[in-house]
Amino acid sequence: MSSSSGARRTLAELSIPSEPGNERQASEEVAKAVSGLGLPERTLERLKTAVAEATMNAMEHGNRYNPEVPVEIQVWLLEERLLVRIIDRGGSPPPSPNAQRPDLEAKLEGMQTPRGWGLFLIRNMVDDMRVSGNPDHHTVELITYLKSDDDAG
Amino acid sequence: MRQELGGTVLDLRGEINGFAKEALDAAYAAAEAKNPETILLNFEEVDYINSTGIALIVGLLARARASKRRLLAYGLSDHYVEIFNLTRLSDFLSVLPDEESALREASVS
Numbered sequence: 001m002s003s004s005s006g007a008r009r010t011l012a013e014l015s016i017p018s019e020p021g022n023e024r025q026a027s028e029e030v031a032k033a034v035s036g037l038g039l040p041e042r043t044l045e046r047l048k049t050a051v052a053e054a055t056m057n058a059m060e061h062g063n064r065y066n067p068e069v070p071v072e073i074q075v076w077l078l079e080e081r082l083l084v085r086i087i088d089r090g091g092s093p094p095p096s097p098n099a100q101r102p103d104l105e106a107k108l109e110g111m112q113t114p115r116g117w118g119l120f121l122i123r124n125m126v127d128d129m130r131v132s133g134n135p136d137h138h139t140v141e142l143i144t145y146l147k148s149d150d151d152a153g
Numbered sequence: 154m155r156q157e158l159g160g161t162v163l164d165l166r167g168e169i170n171g172f173a174k175e176a177l178d179a180a181y182a183a184a185e186a187k188n189p190e191t192i193l194l195n196f197e198e199v200d201y202i203n204s205t206g207i208a209l210i211v212g213l214l215a216r217a218r219a220s221k222r223r224l225l226a227y228g229l230s231d232h233y234v235e236i237f238n239l240t241r242l243s244d245f246l247s248v249l250p251d252e253e254s255a256l257r258e259a260s261v262s
Contacts (some may be wrong), residue, residue: 020171024201045232053204104241107211108218114211117204117240124239 007079014073016055018063018088026073027052030084033075037082037146047084047144050125053118054086054140062088062138081127084142091135154184159259160191160225162252166198169206181213190223191259195252197228207240214245223247227255 003010012033016026027048039047055071063069074085099119106112123129128143155162161184169177184192194213196202202210217224227249229237237243249255 023203024168042232042235045230049203049232049236056203056205102240104211104245108215108245110215114208114215115205117207121204121207121236121239 009077010074011077012073012075014075015070016059016073017067017070018059018065019067020059020065022059023052023056026055026071030073030075034082037077039082039144039146043144046125047082047142050122050129050142051084051086053122053125054084054142057118057122058086058088058090058138058140061092062090080146082144082146084144086140086142088138089136090133090138093133096131154180156187156189157193157256159256160193160223161187161189162193162195164195164198168201168203169196169199169209170201170203171205173206174209177209177213181216185216185220185222192217192222192224193252193255193259194224194226194246195228196226196233197252199228199233202233202236207236207242210242214242218245223259225249225255225259227251 012029014026014029016022030051031044031048034044034047051073055073058071059065063071069089072087074087076083076085102116102120103112107114122140122142126142127145130141130143132139155164163180163184165177181192214224224246226237226246228251229248234243234248237248247258249258
């Protein structure tokens with residue numbers, strides 16, 4: 001069910017238990033919520049990956065995979081952009097959205113852990129990403145412009 | 154796992170995520186035991202890869218490089234081809250559209 005507040009329309013509000021694998025449920029539910037917007041297939045796939053990765057980070061690092069502590073997800077339509085907010089209950093400093101690009105060669109040489117792709121993928125899958133936090137929660141905002149340059153021509 | 158003229162094919166299915174680690178490692182070890190020059194990863198039946206799955210593929214690629222084995226991937230959707238390009242995985246393993254082209258690529262090198 002969707003609701004409106006001024007120029008903001010809420011497309012979905014979700015509560016996802018913090019259990020391994022549930023990030024896919026989150027991405028599918030967000031995809032369902034935005035299905036009426038006519039997003040190009042590529043944009044939708046990119047959004048799904050960003051939502052899945054941000055939800056996985058929230059479940060793992062924020063909520064320590066405690067199934068009783070859900071990840072909250074809000075999907076808002078704001079005139080020319082789609083905003084997905086992913087909120088966990090983490091108390092540590094929020095992840096830096098400007099974390100260093102993973103170095104595949106260093107990973108292949110064993111100089112870096114093979115992991116560490118999540119934030120990199122999120123940053124590259126949406127038009128903008130914002131991270132904020134206070135002592136009892138983190139919020140990651142994923143922004144997709146509905147008419148991006150990619151859609152032109 | 155199956156043996157083809159160009160190399161050993163690992164037919165992957167479903168989701169490549171943290172839950173896939175044991176199965177993927179075991180399948181790769183079984184393929185490695187046959188000492189092929191080339192191992193082909195078949196993604197045709199894979200519908201989801203997350204960042205943990207990318208890390209698992211990085212691990213396989215590291216093992217392949219350490220043993221001077223060639224790794225090829227085929228059958229990825231356009232979205233995951235984009236992710237392989239973005240992460241630079243496609244700089245270190247050849248990404249082909251289908252099995253026919255992958256086996257051809259494996260045979261000529």
